[in-house]
Amino acid sequence: MVMLLLRFELCFAGEKMFKATSVCQAHGAETEKSLTHDLHASNDEKGLVDGESVVIDAFRWSRCKNILHETKMISIGIPLPLEHVEVLADNLEWEDINWTSTGVVIAGKEYHLARARFMSPN
Incomplete structure (x- = not known):
């Protein structure tokens, strides 16, 4: 069995x-x-x-290029700067994000999530 560890970031990208x-x-x-x-x-x-x-309100869905520890993420900045993520979907409205019992569907693609963690930039 192959287990892929991926980390994603959903962040508020500002008002458009x-x-x-x-x-x-x-x-x-x-x-x-x-x-x-x-x-x-x-x-x-x-x-x-x-x-x-x-x-x-616009949101951005990204895949983190590296899995970072919480302290490293905080020191880099939350949300992570663009050089640390691969943007998968941008300019999303909240209604474009569909939560399921196993993850989230964004732009028609389902992402299975083991857990969700909410972090504040402060």
Whole structure:
């Protein structure tokens, strides 16, 4: 039996601002329908019109290049700098991250997880 030890990082990548009409185009045709629905719902509630800015929380899913001890990770910085990770998916919305009983599905790919650990940059 071969056991692969991999470590992944899900981190908040900041807020992204889009024009109300360009949000759908930026995320592709697959999610256009749901985003258009969300924008229309927001338009009714918040008075947004086409061309106005929408702020979206963005997340990044990465594979850590090396398995580091907690003290080393903290000394390098959390989230880890880009030279320590391979970005697998970027500009994710929270709704793009689907948790399961065995792991997480991101961008249609399932990642089996043995455990999850939450770490703060502070």
